Amino acid sequence: MANGPLQIKAISGHAGTAPGKNTSRDYDVCKLIDVTTCIGCKACEVACLEWNGYPFRETVFDNSYQTMPDLAWNYYNLIRFNEFEDENGNFSWLMRKDQCMHCADPGCLRACPADGAIVQYTNGIVDFQQENCIGCQYCVTGCPFNIPKFNKTTKKVHKCTLCSDRVGAGLEPACIKACPTGCLHFGSKDDMKDLAETRAAQLREHTSHKSAGVYDPAGVGGTHVMYVLHDIHHPERYGGLPKDPHVPWLVRIWKGPLKWVGNLAMAAGIIGVATHFLRFGPKEVEPEGHKPGENREEKGGGK
Amino acid sequence: MSTAAALPTTQHAGVIERYTFKERFVHWFTGVTYLYCVGTGLALYTPHLYWLAFMLGGAPTSRFWHPIIGLGFIIGTLWMNNLWRHDMELTEVDRRWLDNSKAYVTNDEARTPLSERFNGGQKLFYWLMLYGGLLLLLSGMFLWFPEYIPRPSGWVRGVMVLLHEVAALLTIGGFIIHVYMGIFMVPGSMTAITTGYVTRAWAWTHHRLWYLRATGQK
Numbered sequence: 001m002a003n004g005p006l007q008i009k010a011i012s013g014h015a016g017t018a019p020g021k022n023t024s025r026d027y028d029v030c031k032l033i034d035v036t037t038c039i040g041c042k043a044c045e046v047a048c049l050e051w052n053g054y055p056f057r058e059t060v061f062d063n064s065y066q067t068m069p070d071l072a073w074n075y076y077n078l079i080r081f082n083e084f085e086d087e088n089g090n091f092s093w094l095m096r097k098d099q100c101m102h103c104a105d106p107g108c109l110r111a112c113p114a115d116g117a118i119v120q121y122t123n124g125i126v127d128f129q130q131e132n133c134i135g136c137q138y139c140v141t142g143c144p145f146n147i148p149k150f151n152k153t154t155k156k157v158h159k160c161t162l163c164s165d166r167v168g169a170g171l172e173p174a175c176i177k178a179c180p181t182g183c184l185h186f187g188s189k190d191d192m193k194d195l196a197e198t199r200a201a202q203l204r205e206h207t208s209h210k211s212a213g214v215y216d217p218a219g220v221g222g223t224h225v226m227y228v229l230h231d232i233h234h235p236e237r238y239g240g241l242p243k244d245p246h247v248p249w250l251v252r253i254w255k256g257p258l259k260w261v262g263n264l265a266m267a268a269g270i271i272g273v274a275t276h277f278l279r280f281g282p283k284e285v286e287p288e289g290h291k292p293g294e295n296r297e298e299k300g301g302g303k
Numbered sequence: 304m305s306t307a308a309a310l311p312t313t314q315h316a317g318v319i320e321r322y323t324f325k326e327r328f329v330h331w332f333t334g335v336t337y338l339y340c341v342g343t344g345l346a347l348y349t350p351h352l353y354w355l356a357f358m359l360g361g362a363p364t365s366r367f368w369h370p371i372i373g374l375g376f377i378i379g380t381l382w383m384n385n386l387w388r389h390d391m392e393l394t395e396v397d398r399r400w401l402d403n404s405k406a407y408v409t410n411d412e413a414r415t416p417l418s419e420r421f422n423g424g425q426k427l428f429y430w431l432m433l434y435g436g437l438l439l440l441l442s443g444m445f446l447w448f449p450e451y452i453p454r455p456s457g458w459v460r461g462v463m464v465l466l467h468e469v470a471a472l473l474t475i476g477g478f479i480i481h482v483y484m485g486i487f488m489v490p491g492s493m494t495a496i497t498t499g500y501v502t503r504a505w506a507w508t509h510h511r512l513w514y515l516r517a518t519g520q521k
């Protein structure tokens with residue numbers, strides 16, 4: 001199999017099973033972003049554009065170092081600059097590389113109604129297949145991180161692929177390769193967890209960041225992009241990183257119980273009317289002036 | 304006796320107009336647009352019916368046309384409301400009919416109360432489609448243009464998808480019964496809604512109060 005490392009374990013909007021369902025490779029891949037050593041150079045942004053073949057976007061000045069307000073369909077990866085002042089008036093820049101988190105329980109994939117438009121590989125990467133995308137943007141509703149972006153011209157949704165094309169060929173993602181400070185790491189999820197916990201412990205012991213920690217939210221089953229944060233109790237300071245992300249329960253309802261209830265009700269309705277016809281048959285027309293029911297009595301049960 | 308049963312709609316000469324051309328047109332206009340929306344909608348509703356989207360021109364095409372054709376359905380429904388809202392008002396006659404609807408359902412004509420131009424069941428179905436359609440329009444607008452919902456209000460779309468699906472399922476329930484009755488259960492009604500005419504016997508049997516008024520007998 002040419003794409004061995006990219007065997008699929010979950011498919012959106014799919015009536016059957018997936019070839020790699022309930023299986024896992026020896027290791028899941030993971031990106032680790034140590035925001036405490038990020039200098040906001042945007043090399044990762046450039047590398048992402050270069051690898052994916054997109055032009056640089058127009059920047060939007062907003063009196064800060066923020067390049068543009070949000071991700072875009074052709075801009076998968078954006079450093080969010082946050083100017084933060086603590087209670088003592090100490091100022092700091094909190095910089096966070098924002099992109100798809102590649103959730104173990106992806107809300108986008110759950111919400112998507114299009115067969116094969118979103119897939120999850122056994123190595124943990126969640127990938128959009130634009131040729132199957134129908135442009136409904138349910139993935140936007142399902143995503144707790146506000147990542148998928150819609151292209152109004154092509155009516156397709158795009159997001160970070162975690163460089164599935166590079167990873168499938170045994171290479172690291174383009175952003176990792178470009179990072180000059182070593183704040184970006186790539187490897188197995190287990191290795192990245194070790195590295196992240198070691199770094200967080202180091203921060204707690206040797207710096208003033210006493211609540212440094214690892215962001216790997218359990219609400220979405222863990223993510224294949226993790227952060228080391230200065231203060232794990234306040235992820236929202238890093239430009240809207242949710243504290244406890246999870247797949248919206250409304251999405252769970254309409255993709256779960258409501259489907260089954262509705263499908264069964266429709267089947268029951270069709271079976272019901274068919275049974276009614278077998279039991280009672282069509283209504284008969286009686287001639288004008290006839291007392292209602294006269295025909296019926298004459299016929300008795302011998303019809 | 305048996306011939307009369309075999310030819311239920313032609314035993315009496317003479318026909319009477321039941322639906323004008325305008326009424327027939329608007330009925331089929333809403334019917335066809337509704338059917339398209341049901342097909343494309345069910346395709347996206349459940350993976351088991353995704354093949355419907357391929358039958359209807361492909362999934363992205365379905366996503367593109369579903370809301371536009373849906374608007375057509377709403378326009379047709381409002382037009383229909385303009386034609387029928389007085390005929391569809393629920394009255395004491397309908398209450399009696401609905402209280403005894405079991406007799407109608409079991410073809411027990413002797414115990415079925417007489418009805419006007421539309422019986423209680425038809426009226427309920429009418430209001431179900433009208434209000435269901437308006438709910439589908441309201442929720443559908445949020446599904447159509449999600450990019451204009453600001454992110455902090457993103458949950459609204461989750462609510463609207465739920466509402467859209469529930470409203471659609473309710474109308475589908477009514478629609479299954481409507482189609483079954485029109486094609487199988489009440490012979491002569493398909494002729495009525497296509498040609499506009501029913502036999503006098505048909506009108507006498509199914510909508511006697513209307514028939515007596517229409518023929519000046521009451």
